[in-house]
Amino acid sequence: MASVSVTNVRKSYGHVEVLHGVGIEIEDGEFVILVGPSGCGKSTLLRMIAGLEDISGGDIAIGGKVVNEVAPKHRDIAMVFQSYALYPHMTVEANMGFSLRLAKAPKNEIQQRVRDAARILGLENLLDRYPRNLSGGQRQRVAMGRAIVRQPQVFLFDEPLSNLDAKLRVQMRSEIKQLHQRLRTTTVYVTHDQVEAMTMADRIVVMRDGYVEQIGSPLDLYDRPDNLFVASFIGSPGMNLIRGHISTDGPVEFIAADGGRMPLPGKFDLERGAEVVYGLRPEHVTIGEGGVDAEVILIEPTGAETQIVCRIGAENVVVALRDRIAVSAGDTLSLVPDLGKLHLFDGVTGRRL
Structure with missing residues (x-):
């Protein structure tokens, strides 16, 4: 060897x-x-x-x-x-x-x-x-x-x-x-x-x-x-990536390109107005109250899990659930991100923040 x-x-x-x-x-x-x-x-x-x-x-x-x-x-x-x-x-x-x-x-x-x-x-x-x-x-x-x-x-x-x-x-x-x-x-x-x-x-x-x-x-x-x-590239399905920027006033939030707002944890040192990409693995998004409204586009049951493709504004987001739920295309779900597993990337260079 x-x-x-x-x-x-x-x-x-x-x-x-x-x-x-x-x-x-x-x-x-x-x-x-x-x-x-x-x-x-x-x-x-x-x-x-x-x-x-x-x-x-x-x-x-x-x-x-x-x-x-x-x-x-x-x-x-x-x-x-x-x-x-x-x-x-x-x-x-x-x-x-x-x-x-x-x-x-x-x-x-x-x-x-x-x-x-x-x-x-x-x-x-x-x-x-x-x-x-x-x-x-x-x-x-x-x-x-x-x-x-x-x-x-x-x-x-x-x-x-x-x-x-x-x-x-x-x-x-x-x-x-x-x-x-x-x-x-x-x-x-x-x-x-x-x-x-x-x-x-x-x-x-x-x-x-x-x-x-x-x-x-x-x-x-x-x-x-x-x-x-x-x-x-790593992960199947890949990470959900949503482009937008950091809010310029009020609470520090992520604002998607279509104007939708997503919460941010306090662990990031962020510049107001900076272009960023909001990233979450499909298994780090759940369905619950007080989340972000998303329209169901496609349901893909694999047996071990159910993958649901949703649309938030102009972006598609994949949710991977271990539990089986009754949902159909066209339904609206409230998606709750696990902020402890959130990834943020520089919107210009693509580097991790």
Whole structure:
């Protein structure tokens, strides 16, 4: 196992720079997920760590050794791709042991490592099968087994669950997390799915447009997002964000763009008239007396909770309730914000206040 250090790394294609001085420190044995929308640079960064993309500037070190000019096969990493990329004419056992055969490892060592990996992944009864006889989840396990047998310092995962159905994705992300807890190998994992990131990572790196927006534990990012982008991206459904300003006279209140008023706690040091964004997670809004009137637009029962989309003036607000209530589109509800969980952001810079 080894740490991974990304220092001021840049990537350009001609005159177009796609990574702008990215810096990340990944500790030995840590499970770090790079997450962000399509085109944010997360897969490009992963491929640079793997050595599959050249570095335009900065340094990448694995185990304390700078690997900018080191070939991928000499970086002691193993990568699992979105595509399983299994050899169709080889059995599961042959696929898993192929890299060791290329390295001319002893036959008994190859067999032992493949058997050990198969036991960890529950593939012991499938070693004689061919990829065409496997399910999607089983093929992904074989791809992971092929990486495990190499016993690398670092595992790299590039959106490995994207081709699986929803139920299998949940199962596989649990298996990958358990695998990491067992092996404790440093892991860098790329996904656009923030639910995967929240449930699997020790730390999350949120990226946008080639920049790192925030790095922290899943709950740190959820509870204290640094800016509007992180607040809206982390969480499903995302944080409710209402634009407006601080009242210029009378009680210190938030005034939405349409003139609606929302209460503010005294913990904020606010400038009168300042442009701000009022943020609340859906589970931090309840229905009760003395709240803000909102029109029900849509009801989405999920079983465990009911998500109600309401409109306050020109803004949509999602309320997540554990209790089931009888409500229909067009009804008016009184929404009560939990002011202890309120987030305020600067309306100009988007930074957390």
